[in-house]
Every structure is written in C-alpha cells, then in structure tokens.
Amino acid sequence: LSESKFSRLFYYNPVGILIVRVDTLEVAESNPAAEEIFEVESKTLKLKKLSGLGLELKNMTLEEFIKKMEEEGSVPELDATIHLDMQHVKVCRLSAVSIELNRALNIIVSISDVTRQEQLREALDRKQKVETIGILAGGIAHDFNNILAVILGHIGLAKLRIKDPHSRVPIEKAEAACLRAREMTGNLLSFSRGGKPVLGVCTIKPILVDFAMQAVSQSSTACLFDISRDVWAVRADQTQLGQVVSNLVGNASQAMDKAGIVEIRARNRDFSGMGVHRRPAGISGKVLPPGRYVEICIKDHGPGIPDKIRKQIFDPFFTTKQKGTGLGLSIVYSVIENHEGIIDIESSIGEGTSFVLYLPAAVDALESENSGEYGLKTASRRVLLMDDDQAVREAASGLLETLGFSVVEADDGYEAVVRYRDALVNGHVFDFCLLDQIVPNGMSGSECAKEILTLDPEAVLFLCSGYSDDPIFSEYREAGFRALIKKPYTLEELKSTLGNHLVS
Missing domain, CATH: 3.30.450.20 (PAS domain)
Structure with a gap:
C-alpha cells in the first residue's frame, strides 16, 4: 500500500x-x-x-x-x-x-x-416491553371496564335513592374504590393500543396547574409555574396528558422527600424549516419532525439520577422505590410517544432532574365546543341504547331513566338499526343514541352509526366503550358522533357529557 x-x-x-x-x-x-x-x-x-x-x-x-x-x-x-x-x-x-x-x-x-444506534436499539427494546404489557392489558380491559360500568351505574342509582347522609357514606366509599380501579385500568391501557389518545385541542395552562397541584396536595411541596402568556394549545388527550403531568410532578415531589419546589415551565418552540441537527431528540433518539411544538419542563431539586440507571427509568417495572410499581415513567414515555412527541431527561447528581417534553402545537385555533351552556332538558326524550352486555345495559338504562329519559334497548348494531328504522316509520324519532363500539360477533357501534346516519343524517350519536384499538376512537367526530363516553362512567359524568352536547 x-x-x-x-x-x-x-x-x-x-x-x-x-x-x-x-x-x-x-x-x-x-x-x-x-x-x-x-x-x-x-x-x-x-x-x-x-x-x-x-x-x-x-x-x-x-x-x-x-x-x-x-x-x-x-x-x-x-x-x-x-x-x-x-x-x-x-x-x-x-x-x-x-x-x-x-x-x-x-x-x-x-x-x-454507535451512540445513535444504541439509543434506537434501547428504544426498540423498551417499545417491545411496553407492547407486551399492552397486549396483556388490552386483553382484559374491555371486560373489566364493563364490570366497573355495572358497579358504578348501580352505585349512582343507590346514591339517588338513599337520602340519609350517614347511610350514603359506605356507598360513596365503594364509588371511590371503583374510581381508583378505573384509574388503574387507565394506567394499563396507556401501554396498549387501546390507550391510543383521543386527540383534541387542549389549553396547556389549566392542565399543568390543575394536575400539578393535585399531585402535591398531600405534601409540603410547592409548585413554581413559568407558563408563557402566549403559549400555544396542544393536540392531546387531556386525560392522558394530565396523567403525565401528575406522574412527573409526583415523582419530583417524592425525589425531594415531599418538601421543596417543583419548577414547571411551558413555552413555544418553532422548529419549522430547521435542519435535523438543530431539532431536539428525545431519550429514544427520535428527532422531532419540523413544526411547531410546546416545550414543557418539570424540574425538581432532588438528589439527581445516577448515570448507570438513567437509561432504565422508563422501562416497565423498573423502580428505586420500596413501594413503587415501576409503571409511572413507563406510562409517561408511552403517552408522549403516542402523541407524536418526545421526552428527554437532564440530571445532575446533587442538583436535581428535569424532564423535558415536546408536544405538537395546535396553532390554528381552539376547537369550539359547547361547554354546558345548554341545560340538560330531558322531558319526553327517547334514547336508543345499544350494548352487547345485558348487565351494562341495565345499569346504563337505570342512569338514563333517572335523568328523565325514556330508553329503548338493543343488544347489537343490527337490532339498533332495525329499532331506529321502525321509530322513523312510526314517527317516534329517537333524540339521541348511545352506541357501544365493541360487539363481538355483531355489528359494532361505528358500523351501526353509518347505517343510522344513512337513514337519518341528522341523528345525534354518542360513542361508548371501555377499550378499543380502532382508529374511530381518535376520529369519532369524522364518523358522525357528537362525543366519546368512556366506560366506566358515573352518573355525574354521563349527565355532564350529555348536557354539553344536547341543545335544550
């Protein structure tokens, strides 16, 4: 040579x-x-x-x-x-x-x-672990949420019939336990495809403030907010984003032994037209696509995270806490990934840790949604309720009748279409329909909606389910539904949702 x-x-x-x-x-x-x-x-x-x-x-x-x-x-x-x-x-x-x-x-x-390749490999390993848990979670979520829907429904009915405050205490405790069980199911669903976010346009400030304050309510931790006045809205599932904020702020508080200051910052970041090396990359190594984002930073002043475990903290079931489940940060990671965002971490031993999130901004405009200015007028209103589970139908019918509606039941989409067609012929039109999405061996809620809208383009439809990986759950408006009602729900939640979308 x-x-x-x-x-x-x-x-x-x-x-x-x-x-x-x-x-x-x-x-x-x-x-x-x-x-x-x-x-x-x-x-x-x-x-x-x-x-x-x-x-x-x-x-x-x-x-x-x-x-x-x-x-x-x-x-x-x-x-x-x-x-x-x-x-x-x-x-x-x-x-x-x-x-x-x-x-x-x-x-x-x-x-x-090979730093980049190693980051991608670790991200793939993490994703496979999350998907494995998701398969297990998704397999039981639908049935479990149906059971909770029955319990919560009958608890709601019992609360209405018992006027003595002392006698209501055990029932209210049972309801609180069901709501905790619902929250646990939601945590597991965040791993699965059934935890796919139902995206809407969300104002970021109330989500950060409300969920952060709730996360530190039982501690001596204070939250210091620095939220830009003109911060953009984000395209997000409000419930899941709130869960992310709650988990991160809760972890920050625990890192400081529940006494200290958690700094929470939000600002606009515009990466439109920027090259790949100028756009941030998250813990997974994925570089943000060009566009506008909201950057959220949650910082504690705790002991920091050692280098040797920093790459493991987002793995399912990894925890350094004696009573920890190891699911909190895994849920955060999964939710942010499902929102097409990224998460990064900055930590110094003895100085603290910052979690930095980037979420796609909704710069155009906030969606105009009715916010309950129309009261829930129920007199002589007829409702078509479709659900394949008889126990769920009975509980939901009881709640709707308690609210003053007249309910007609159907156990699958085919029967619901027939009942709607007969009602049109006889001049007894339904004021709205509540349709379950998942119907094993039958017509689903979205298929049923398509048939009903063919019969009556002005039909008022609500989609309901406890779990599905169907894209309809993030695109329900495009399919003709007014709103998505997630099972299990309480009487108050059902009344609020209907009141927000039914015109008096």
Missing part, C-alpha cells in the same frame, strides 16, 4: 482512526472522523496518552488491552464508551492492530460512534 493511498484512506475514512505510539502510548496522529468523535481538534489529541482520552473499555481494562496488543498484535471489535465530560458519554465500538510506520511500531485504533 503506497503512502499516498494510506494517507487518503486515513484522512477520508468515516471511521475514527488514532495512530498511537507503542513505546509511549501517546496519540501521534488522528483523522477528522476521530476529531469529530472526541469533539476536539487534531492538535489537542496529539501527544495525549491513550489513558487520557476518556476511553472506558467493556469487559477489559486498558492494561489488559495493551497486553493483548503486545501478545497478539491485534484486538477484535469490542464495546467501549468515551466520557467527554461528566454529562456527555458516547457509545462506540473499537478495534486495534499493530503496524509499522516510519520504521516504528504503532497501534492503529479504529473507533466507530
């Missing part, structure tokens, strides 16, 4: 190359790729000892590496890390071979920066 060819291979090689003197173990030469990896100029690398480059070999000490070179003349590819400073670590793969240059024995060390 001629000197000119070697020179070209050295300088234009995309792999970082160091030429190290065997006698002194100092760097004699480095190519531009190596300078980029170590983020220093060639003159800074020159004459630095191999031990002073921040290299840490996996499964081998530097002394063992040198000994292997002396005995065998080469070291096959091995994993290593480069510690550029306390916060900045690169993952690389390294190999070496002895070679005689200018009548002196040297070591050629080849280094490839």
Whole structure:
C-alpha cells in the first residue's frame, strides 16, 4: 500500500482512526472522523496518552488491552464508551492492530460512534416491553371496564335513592374504590393500543396547574409555574396528558422527600424549516419532525439520577422505590410517544432532574365546543341504547331513566338499526343514541352509526366503550358522533357529557 493511498484512506475514512505510539502510548496522529468523535481538534489529541482520552473499555481494562496488543498484535471489535465530560458519554465500538510506520511500531485504533444506534436499539427494546404489557392489558380491559360500568351505574342509582347522609357514606366509599380501579385500568391501557389518545385541542395552562397541584396536595411541596402568556394549545388527550403531568410532578415531589419546589415551565418552540441537527431528540433518539411544538419542563431539586440507571427509568417495572410499581415513567414515555412527541431527561447528581417534553402545537385555533351552556332538558326524550352486555345495559338504562329519559334497548348494531328504522316509520324519532363500539360477533357501534346516519343524517350519536384499538376512537367526530363516553362512567359524568352536547 503506497503512502499516498494510506494517507487518503486515513484522512477520508468515516471511521475514527488514532495512530498511537507503542513505546509511549501517546496519540501521534488522528483523522477528522476521530476529531469529530472526541469533539476536539487534531492538535489537542496529539501527544495525549491513550489513558487520557476518556476511553472506558467493556469487559477489559486498558492494561489488559495493551497486553493483548503486545501478545497478539491485534484486538477484535469490542464495546467501549468515551466520557467527554461528566454529562456527555458516547457509545462506540473499537478495534486495534499493530503496524509499522516510519520504521516504528504503532497501534492503529479504529473507533466507530454507535451512540445513535444504541439509543434506537434501547428504544426498540423498551417499545417491545411496553407492547407486551399492552397486549396483556388490552386483553382484559374491555371486560373489566364493563364490570366497573355495572358497579358504578348501580352505585349512582343507590346514591339517588338513599337520602340519609350517614347511610350514603359506605356507598360513596365503594364509588371511590371503583374510581381508583378505573384509574388503574387507565394506567394499563396507556401501554396498549387501546390507550391510543383521543386527540383534541387542549389549553396547556389549566392542565399543568390543575394536575400539578393535585399531585402535591398531600405534601409540603410547592409548585413554581413559568407558563408563557402566549403559549400555544396542544393536540392531546387531556386525560392522558394530565396523567403525565401528575406522574412527573409526583415523582419530583417524592425525589425531594415531599418538601421543596417543583419548577414547571411551558413555552413555544418553532422548529419549522430547521435542519435535523438543530431539532431536539428525545431519550429514544427520535428527532422531532419540523413544526411547531410546546416545550414543557418539570424540574425538581432532588438528589439527581445516577448515570448507570438513567437509561432504565422508563422501562416497565423498573423502580428505586420500596413501594413503587415501576409503571409511572413507563406510562409517561408511552403517552408522549403516542402523541407524536418526545421526552428527554437532564440530571445532575446533587442538583436535581428535569424532564423535558415536546408536544405538537395546535396553532390554528381552539376547537369550539359547547361547554354546558345548554341545560340538560330531558322531558319526553327517547334514547336508543345499544350494548352487547345485558348487565351494562341495565345499569346504563337505570342512569338514563333517572335523568328523565325514556330508553329503548338493543343488544347489537343490527337490532339498533332495525329499532331506529321502525321509530322513523312510526314517527317516534329517537333524540339521541348511545352506541357501544365493541360487539363481538355483531355489528359494532361505528358500523351501526353509518347505517343510522344513512337513514337519518341528522341523528345525534354518542360513542361508548371501555377499550378499543380502532382508529374511530381518535376520529369519532369524522364518523358522525357528537362525543366519546368512556366506560366506566358515573352518573355525574354521563349527565355532564350529555348536557354539553344536547341543545335544550
């Protein structure tokens, strides 16, 4: 190999190359790729000892590496890390071979920066773990939420019939327990495709303030808000985003032994037209697409997160708490991913930790939704209720009748279409329909809605279910539904939703 060819291979090689003197173990030469990896100029690398480059070999000490070179003349590819400073670590793969240059024995060390590939691999592993839990969660969620719907429905009816406040206490405690069970189901569904967000346009300030204050209500922690006055709205599922805020603020409070200040910041970030290197990348290594985003930062002043566990904290069931479930940050990660956003983490030992979220902004305009200015007028209103579960139908019918509606039941979409058609023929039109989405071995709620809207384009429809990975749940308005009612629901929640969407 001629000197000119070697020179070209050295300088234009995309792999970082160091030429190290065997006698002194100092760097004699480095190519531009190596300078980029170590983020220093060639003159800074020159004459630095191999031990002073921040290299840490996996499964081998530097002394063992040198000994292997002396005995065998080469070291096959091995994993290593480069510690550029306390916060900045690169993952690389390294190999070496002895070679005689200018009548002196040297070591050629080849280094490839695989930090990005490792981030993507870890993100894929994390995603597979989350999906596995999601499959388990989704398998039971529909039936479990139906059971809770029956219990909550009958509790609501019992509360109305018992006037004595003392006698209502056990019932209200049972209702509170059901609502906690509903929250647990929601946590598990955040892992699954059935936890796909129902996107709407959300004003960010009330979500941050309300859920953060709720998360620290049982502690001595204070929240310090810095929310830009002109901060954009975001496209998000308000319930899931609130869960993210609650989990992160709750963790921040616990990191400070429930006494301290949690800083919560929100501001606009416009990455439109920016190149890939100027846009942020999250813990998964995914770079944000160009566009407008809202940046949310939640910072504590706790002990910080050690480097050795920083990559694990988003894994399902990983926890450092004695009574922790290890699901909180996994839920946060899954929700943000499902919202087409990213999450990153900055932490310094002894100084605290910041979680930084980026969510797509809804710059155009807030959706105009009725907010209950129309009262819930129920006199002589007829309702078509479709659900395949008889117990759920009975509970829902009881709630609707308590609100003053006249209810006609159907156990699947086919029967609901027939009943709606008969009502049109006989002149007894239904004022609205409440349709369950999942009907095993029958017509689903969305299919039923399509048939009903063909019969009556002015039909008022509500979609209801406890779980589904059907896209209809994030696009229910496009399918002709007024609103989505998630099972299980309380009497108050049902009344509120109907009151927001039914005109007196």
